[in-house]
Amino acid sequence: MPLVKLTAAGIEPVETVWTRLGGEDAVPATGAVLVPLARWQAEKDSLLARADAVGVWLAAGETADSISGDLDRLTVVALDFPAFSDGRAYSTARLLRDRFGYRGELRAIGDVLLDQLIQMVRTGFDALDVKAPVSGAAVTVETIQAALSRYSLVYQVAHDPRPPVSALRRRLAAGGQA
Amino acid sequence: MYRYDEFDHQVVRERVAEFSDQVARRLSGDLSEEQFRPLRLMNGVYLQLHAYMLRVAVPYGELTSGKMRRLAHIARVYDRGYGHFTTRQNIQFNWPKLSDIPAILRELAEVEMHAIQTSGNCIRNVTTDAFAGVAADEIEDPRPWAEVLRQWSTFHPEFTYLPRKFKIAISGGAQDRAATFFHDIGIRLVRAESGDVGFQIIVGGGMGRTPRVGRVLNGFVAKSEILSYLEAILRVYNLHGRRDNKYKARIKILVDALTLEGFRAEVDAEWDRIRGSVVEVPAEEVERIGAYFADPDWQALADNPPELAAARSRSAAFNGWVSANVMAHRVPGYAAVTVSLKPVGGIPGDATADQMDALADFADRYSLGALRVSKEQNIVLPFVRQDQLYALWQALVAEGLATANKGLISDIIACPGLDYCALANARSIPLAQMISERFSDIARQHDIGEVTLNISGCINACGHHHVGNIGILGVDKRGEESYQLVLGGDATQTAAIGDIAGPGFTAEGVVDAIETVIGVYLAQRQTGEPFIDTYRRIGLTPFKEAINAAR
Amino acid sequence: MSRQIVSANRLTDGLVVFRTAAGTWTERAEDARVYSVEEAEIEVAAASREGTVVVGVYAVDLEEQGSAPSRLRERIRATGPTVAYGPAAVISPRRAAGA
Structure with a gap:
């Protein structure tokens, strides 16, 4: 199950092992953990006092507002896709990035499939915990790269810096290169 | 109309490549049906009762003769020689092979067409008025x-x-x-x-x-x-x-x-x-x-040219067709023509490959190469010179495309129903055929006047039964088809959802009930009053009483 | 005792097919093998594993007598649309016009 981070240098596999905790799970003494929102709200001081990394994961129905006051204390926020067809996290990601100015890692977790990675990157995710297909085919940096390169053009302005087709047209009309 | 630039072409080409890859992965077994289903749906590929169905987008209903010919070609080569135009201004092919769909998409991409987002939980094909850009009452295009x-x-x-x-x-x-x-x-x-x-x-x-x-x-x-x-x-x-x-x-x-x-x-x-x-x-x-929607070079023409008036007085059939199917144009001397895909006894919205080719030829000859798909499942020729209406009509007559019933009781909107659809509870098409046979006398239809009649084969309402002046809903009653009659719906700016006039009709029974409803309307209408206005004036009760008395 | 046949759509072209006694698929419902409900359940499970051949395998109830499916939907599915369609259904110009 490859967790990758998208950086200026490209797609980098993440070596750190992250443990995703549910509402009742005990916090391990060591190791990076992703805790659910309620746990974070109840135990944030003790969680921050741990030596290892802490991130918060939001379920699909949990709002960006609910974490907005803590964003400067967080280096990882993860948004869960309970099914790939549940697209709430795309809007939550836009709000965390564009509304609340979150600059830390925004990670997609859950039913994260190759066919949806472009949307995730376009809405502000920069870390992808990609799920292996049921066929058992391996997910590698190369397959992720191929999925992200599927479309060379976009029509809309989203969070990512890609210029929309309308901007490319303007450049062409001005005599420049698209 | 809009033309793709290199960017638009690139997006569609990349989509064709992506979907072709997904089809190949499905056929080889790399993708299970569960994984493939949402992917194929987002490209308009359904698995219906008898076969796959491909829904091709006709963005806001605009076609050129070249696109129409390509649709005819696809119908002929990859399907069974026909297609079905829908209320959302799309076209559906009922028998394509999954293994042929990549080739079909490549053929479509060449003429700036695609099946992107014609299904799935996304923003679907944006629709508009089939008379956009030509209607006299338009604020802007x-x-x-x-x-x-x-x-x-x-x-x-x-x-x-x-x-x-x-x-x-x-x-x-x-x-x-x-x-x-x-x-x-x-x-x-x-x-x-x-x-x-x-x-x-x-x-x-x-x-x-x-x-x-x-x-x-x-x-x-x-x-x-x-x-x-x-x-x-x-x-x-x-x-x-x-x-x-x-x-x-x-x-x-x-x-x-x-x-x-x-x-x-x-x-x-x-x-x-x-x-x-x-x-x-x-x-x-x-x-x-x-700029792509700029006016064509209009000729300086006058409304009601003498040729038109002469032909109208010479031929009652032509005159009837002009009154029903020809709409005023914002430019003098021109007209917007509706070609009815609702012949008596026909399947609403269906056109054969030969008819599509004929329509493309008529568009080239009489409508500056332009056609539209209307949400009523008809074809519109938007730029016809009034002095060429008679010649166009004669050409349409020869193809069986001159049914003079636009906006009349046999201009029926109908979903494919249980004859094709995996979701339907009852058939829609045979009912539409029975109704158009019952009211086949075109002079009688003109006397009854403007009325919309919509049929859905299940509660999903693809046939818009809620908003027909007369609506019919097919339901499953213990394994048998049963129909519900709804009256008073209106899809226009005076929008209304119809009232249930009676449940539990057989197909024959609902046709009889419509006859009764029309009888009540004809007896009660005031001069020049269309069905919906009479309905609003007198309400459901007189209709319901007459239906119950006749049952 | 109710009897069933086993049906699916063929993956490549989507057409309706029925399971034969030989374990193959046929487009002709009359060539389908008739099963008891218990046998059909086993056959559906077996045929469902042919994921690169067929899609949506399921058992269809037959009428008490005869070999036709009991539900209208299944009868239409077995025999095709109940209306003529395409080039075979073109209406003559005179009739189309309601003249």
Whole structure:
């Protein structure tokens, strides 16, 4: 199950092992953990006092507002896709990035499939915990790269810096290169 | 009409490559049916009762003769020689092989067509008035905005996995011919007192099992702010629309739950933060797109040329066709012609490959190569010279395409029903055929006058039964087909959802009941009063009593 | 005792097919093997594993007598649309016009 981070240098596999905790799970003494929102709200001081990394994961129905006051204390926020067809996290990601100015890692977790990675990157995710297909085919940096390169053009302005087709047209009309 | 530039071509080519790869992975077994199903649906591929069905987008209903010929070619080579035009201005092929669909998509891409987002829980093909750009009552041409919305909604990263499908219609006419009150978002071009033209935004309309007339969310949104306003609506819906029950997932249910005022407050709060931002469409892009919809070089002509008047007095059949199927044009000497795909005894909306080719030829000869698909499942030739109407009519007669019934009782909207559809409970097509046979006398139809008759084979209401002046809903009653009759629906700006006049009819029984309903109308109507106005004046009761007395 | 046949759509072209006694698929419903409900359940499970051949395998109830499916939907599915369609259904110009 490859967790990758998208950086200026490209797609980098993440070596750190992250443990995703549910509402009742005990916090391990060591190791990076992703805790659910309620746990974070109840135990944030003790969680921050741990030596290892802490991130918060939001379920699909949990709002960006609910974490907005803590964003400067967080280096990882993860948004869960309970099914790939549940697209709430795309809007939550836009709000965390564009509304609340979150600059830390925004990670997609859950039913994260190759066919949806472009949307995730376009809405502000920069870390992808990609799920292996049921066929058992391996997910590698190369397959992720191929999925992200599927479309060379976009029509809309989203969070990512890609210029929309309308901007490319303007450049062409001005005599420049698209 | 709009023409692709190299960027648009590139997007569609990449989509064809992606879907071809997905089909190959499915055929080789790398993708299971469960994984493939949502992927094929987002490209308009359904598995219906008998075979696959491919829904091809006709963006805002606009076709050229070249595109129509390509559709004919696809029907002939990859299907069984025909296609079905739908109420959302698309075309459906009923028998394509899955293994042929990549080839079909390549053929479509060559003529700037695709099947992108014709199904799935995303923003669907944006529809508009089939008479856009030519209607005399138009405030402004909605087509450039429909194209702006097509591009904006194509692979929108935030709004491709919504709680449910999302349909947008835009209309520029004083008369609403795009059913804007029955879409998730309806957009009407309006002129403010200042003289500025902008958009009235209607939200939460729809049919299906919870029919709703849409309500005005905003009376005037400036053109320069339309995309941020739509993004605000979509974001509120994406975050808060229900996902636990697909029958309660459309935006109309969210508007009901929050109340219109509550929903508006959410949208406005969101809009305040993004309006006027980089999400808006740049003015020069609107100008660039608008240029494609510039007027053709009109000839200086006069209305009602002598040739037309002479032909009308010479041929009663031609005269009847002109009165029903020819609409006033904003340019003198021209007309917009509806070619009915509702022959007596025919299948509403179906056209054979030969008919599509003939229509393409007629478009070249008489309509500057332009055609439209109407939401009534007919074809419109928008640029016909009035002095050529008789020649066009004769050509249509020879092809069996001159049925003079636009807007009359046999101009029936019908879904494919149980003859094709995996979801249907009852057949729609045989019922449409029976009704058109019963009322086959065209002179009688003209006497009855304007009335809409819509048939759905199940509660999903693809045949728009809720908004027919006369509507029929097919249901399954212990394994047997049964039909419910609905009266008083209206898809226009005087929008209304029909009232149930009676359940439990057989197919023959419902045809008899329609005969009774028409009898009541003819007995009660005042001079010049169309069916819907009589219905509103006298109400459901006299109709219901007559139906019950006759049963 | 109710009897069933086993049906599916063929993956490549989507057409309706029926399971034969030989374990193959046929487009002709009359060539389908008739099963008891218990046998059909086993056959559906076996045939469902042919994921690169067929899609949506399921058992169809037959009428008490005869070999036709009992539900209208299944009868239409077995025999095709009940209306003539395409080039075979073109209406003559005179009739189309309602003259």
